[in-house]
Amino acid sequence: LDFCRRIPKIELHAHLNGSVRDSTIRELSTGLEGGAVSLPDLQRLTQQASRTLGECFQLFDVIHRITTTHAALTRITREVIEDMADDNVVYAEIRTTPKARPEHGMTTESYLDAVFKGVADYYAASRRTQDIQVRLLLSIDRRQSAAEAMGTARLAVQLRDEGVAGLDLSGNPSVGQWETWRPALEYARQQGLKVTVHAGEVWNPEEAAAILQWRPGRLGHMCCLDAALEKHLLDSGIPLELCLTSNVLTRSVPSYADHHFPSFWPGHPVVLCTDDSGVFASSLSREYALAAAAFNLSDEELQQLAVAAADYTFLEPGERAALRERMEAALLVES
Numbered sequence: 213l214d215f216c217r218r219i220p221k222i223e224l225h226a227h228l229n230g231s232v233r234d235s236t237i238r239e240l241s242t243g244l245e246g247g248a249v250s251l252p253d254l255q256r257l258t259q260q261a262s263r264t265l266g267e268c269f270q271l272f273d274v275i276h277r278i279t280t281t282h283a284a285l286t287r288i289t290r291e292v293i294e295d296m297a298d299d300n301v302v303y304a305e306i307r308t309t310p311k312a313r314p315e316h317g318m319t320t321e322s323y324l325d326a327v328f329k330g331v332a333d334y335y336a337a338s339r340r341t342q343d344i345q346v347r348l349l350l351s352i353d354r355r356q357s358a359a360e361a362m363g364t365a366r367l368a369v370q371l372r373d374e375g376v377a378g379l380d381l382s383g384n385p386s387v388g389q390w391e392t393w394r395p396a397l398e399y400a401r402q403q404g405l406k407v408t409v410h411a412g413e414v415w416n417p418e419e420a421a422a423i424l425q426w427r428p429g430r431l432g433h434m435c436c437l438d439a440a441l442e443k444h445l446l447d448s449g450i451p452l453e454l455c456l457t458s459n460v461l462t463r464s465v466p467s468y469a470d471h472h473f474p475s476f477w478p479g480h481p482v483v484l485c486t487d488d489s490g491v492f493a494s495s496l497s498r499e500y501a502l503a504a505a506a507f508n509l510s511d512e513e514l515q516q517l518a519v520a521a522a523d524y525t526f527l528e529p530g531e532r533a534a535l536r537e538r539m540e541a542a543l544l545v546e547s
């Protein structure tokens with residue numbers, strides 16, 4: 213784990229509200245009354261080692277009930293970046309669904325302003341010479357209607373010069389239909405934004421095939437595939453965001469040993485990510501260490517994985533090349 217902590221890393225699949233510190237969840241939920249989950253349930257959910265996919269989405273609902281103020285959003289954003297930087301993450305794409313909460317005076321725009329303020333607060337307080345670079349991805353939640361999804365896509369396009377690098381489709385994989393959100397994703401892509409899509413978290417071969425055919429810039433998870441879909445994915449060359457702990461804890465894959473990582477790497481572009489470092493009590497270093505243990509990866513292979521991730525970022529080509537150079541320069545120091 214110490215070696216994994218020291219190598220510079222790139223995080224491309226991290227949900228903002230899934231990356232909140234447990235201590236912050238407990239602090240912000242003090243005095244929270246009513247609702248679907250009681251405080252003891254919340255304590256249990258944040259402390260248990262394993263959570264089913266259903267329990268995870270229950271926990272997201274709780275987290276969303278305590279991140280309703282602009283101040284809370286700004287705080288969690290700053291803390292998530294602090295934790296990543298402490299873990300030697302040098303570049304991160306953090307994703308979040310902008311949420312309007314009229315009862316709290318929050319619009320989707322002001323939600324994002326609060327997140328941007330968290331990014332700015334992090335840099336204002338940071339004393340690092342070589343600091344983490346951060347971009348945002350806006351997530352369409354699968355609960356959203358076609359019109360809401362288009363609203364999220366339009367916001368992403370409007371904010372691309374403010375640090376939004378792309379669009380994501382996520383949310384409970386058992387909810388909704390791909391065709392509902394496809395036009396919004398298509399619009400963003402036509403406007404030049406990069407798109408990543410969660411797929412194959414549960415067994416839904418028709419949807420996974422349709423998403424593959426649409427060819428997103430990256431794909432998240434892709435755990436539940438048959439041989440034909442796996443071949444289609446391998447042929448596509450689309451970079452794959454793999455989140456070991458998340459996939460095992462939510463039972464999308466039965467165990468680390470059974471994870472589909474070795475079906476793709478080496479040979480296919482793969483990036484190791486955390487998904488929800490708070491909800492799954494992990495870190496990117498830990499994900500690298502788990503991959504090393506499960507698939508017998510050498511230190512050199514871990515470094516190759518880390519550097520290659522630069523090529524799968526949603527940065528502009530020049531920025532991507534600069535990041536790769538920075539990664540390579542840092543690796544020389546390590547080896």
Ligand code: 5GP
Nearest residue numbers: 227228229230272308309382383384385410
């Ligand atoms: P937020 O967008 O509120 O910042 O982050 C939490 C949200 O990310 C969850 O409500 C859910 O929509 C999405 N999310 C987090 N983890 C997962 C996951 O493992 N799978 C899927 N499909 N969505 C997720």
